[in-house]
Amino acid sequence: xxxxxxxxxxxxxxxxxxxxxxxxxxxxxxxMYWYRQDPGMGLRLIYYSASEGTTDKGEVPNGYNVSxxxxxxxxxxxxxxxPSQTSVYFCASSPSDRGSYExxxxxxxxxxxx
Amino acid sequence: GENVEQHPSTLSVQEGDSAVIxxxxxxxxxxxxxxxxxxxxxxxxxxxxxxxxVGEKKDQRIAVTLNKTAKHFSLxxxxxxxxxxxxxxxxxxxxxxxxxxxxxGTGTKxxxxx
Numbered sequence: 252x253x254x255x256x257x258x259x260x261x262x263x264x265x266x267x268x269x270x271x272x273x274x275x276x277x278x279x280x281x282x283m284y285w286y287r288q289d290p291g292m293g294l295r296l297i298y299y300s301a302s303e304g305t306t307d308k309g310e311v312p313n314g315y316n317v318s319x320x321x322x323x324x325x326x327x328x329x330x331x332x333x334p335s336q337t338s339v340y341f342c343a344s345s346p347s348d349r350g351s352y353e354x355x356x357x358x359x360x361x362x363x364x365x
Numbered sequence: 366g367e368n369v370e371q372h373p374s375t376l377s378v379q380e381g382d383s384a385v386i387x388x389x390x391x392x393x394x395x396x397x398x399x400x401x402x403x404x405x406x407x408x409x410x411x412x413x414x415x416x417x418x419v420g421e422k423k424d425q426r427i428a429v430t431l432n433k434t435a436k437h438f439s440l441x442x443x444x445x446x447x448x449x450x451x452x453x454x455x456x457x458x459x460x461x462x463x464x465x466x467x468x469x470g471t472g473t474k475x476x477x478x479x
Binding site: 284286291292293294295296299309310341352353354356357358359 | 366371374397399401407408409410411414454458466467468469470471472
């Protein structure tokens with residue numbers, strides 16, 4: 252099993268450009284999450300998908316959109332990138348059933364917006 | 366929403382000493398408290414978790430304690446080793462509807478000095 256995979260690993264954008272971060276999991280997990288990690292601020296939830304077909308806003312959703320394409324894939328889109336979106340982005344998934352709530356993280360995408 | 370505070374932000378200990386990291390949470394509905402370890406440049410990984418019906422849980426050199434009345438929980442690492450050096454995140458989550466939305470603390474950078 253590959254676990255949780257993310258593409259790309261690194262990306263540099265100019266202000267105003269758009270891009271989509273891809274995430275996939277092969278563990279048949281129900282829930283998927285997008286976080287951003289900034290120095291001194293921990294992991295902040297951007298959006299999550301409790302199950303296939305549903306998405307909800309997290310703590311910092313402004314400037315982002317998501318798509319739960321199917322049970323495996325959960326993408327994050329930046330429509331018009333801003334320097335404040337420079338961060339490391341982590342996707343995670345969780346079984347969220349049978350009492351199992353551990354979140355499994357992807358390797359992260361380091362995004363720089365200039 | 367849930368608010369999780371974590372202290373200290375940095376912690377240095379001599380190899381073999383103990384390390385304690387403390388967290389408080391605000392939402393009395395939270396009932397699941399995981400701890401994640403993130404090594405430099407790596408993804409966060411679950412190291413231990415505790416449910417609200419348990420006051421303490423141990424796994425070899427690590428232990429977590431939970432005081433629901435005071436809304437605080439702690440991570441204890443005994444006989445620290447250099448490989449324990451990492452950033453540790455506490456988190457709190459109200460379990461609802463079969464999935465969990467996790468709120469993370471801001472992290473503690475632990476340095477174990479050989």
